[in-house]
Amino acid sequence: MNIGDKAPEVLGTDQNGKEIKVSDYKGKKIVLYFYPKDSTPGCTSQACNLRDNYSELQRQGYVVIGASIQDEKSHKRFIEKNNLPFPIIADKDLKLVETFGVYGEKKMCGRTYMGTFRTTFIINEEGIIERILNPKEIKVKEHAAQILG
Numbered sequence: 001m002n003i004g005d006k007a008p009e010v011l012g013t014d015q016n017g018k019e020i021k022v023s024d025y026k027g028k029k030i031v032l033y034f035y036p037k038d039s040t041p042g043c044t045s046q047a048c049n050l051r052d053n054y055s056e057l058q059r060q061g062y063v064v065i066g067a068s069i070q071d072e073k074s075h076k077r078f079i080e081k082n083n084l085p086f087p088i089i090a091d092k093d094l095k096l097v098e099t100f101g102v103y104g105e106k107k108m109c110g111r112t113y114m115g116t117f118r119t120t121f122i123i124n125e126e127g128i129i130e131r132i133l134n135p136k137e138i139k140v141k142e143h144a145a146q147i148l149g
Contacts, residue, residue, distance in 0.1 A: 001100045003132060007032070007123045011065065012096050014087035015075035020065060022127045029130075030123040031057065031064045031147055034102045036116045038070045038078035038088075046118070046140035047084055053144030054085050060148060061125075067091055069103075069116060122147065 001007070011020045011032065022030065033050070035043045050057070050064050057064060066088035068075075075088040089096060097103035097116050106115040118138050122131035133146060 005129050007127050012089035015072045025063050029062045033120040034067050038074045042140045046143050049143045
């Protein structure tokens with residue numbers, strides 16, 4: 001997905017099995033942020049930064065939706081442990097990460113594996129992608145400021 005593309009109507013199902021649709025958030029900007037894995041240091045820092053700035057994001061017309069490839073149970077634990085006020089899509093079948101082009105080969109510590117690239121898409125009130133923050137840009141401890149900035 002690129003800037004100017006229309007986001008898919010159905011994004012997936014959240015930690016409670018509820019279907020998340022773009023049209024559910026008419027009139028709001030959606031922060032759809034993809035992250036590699038629940039309860040890892042960087043992903044926890046990013047989620048907590050969004051949580052700590054959630055009221056300001058809402059005040060400025062944004063809703064936050066997380067997405068990663070873990071299951072609902074993992075997301076529920078992550079949400080409860082960190083008191084997160086937003087839903088997280090359980091993209092177990094990799095449909096959403098592949099649609100948005102944020103899943104692929106990664107390298108860490110000399111090891112190659114498949115995983116999710118930390119990427120954030122800002123979807124405007126009409127369901128059009130208006131901004132993309134890519135993995136090299138994202139600062140997990142300042143992510144809300146990057147979105148609002």
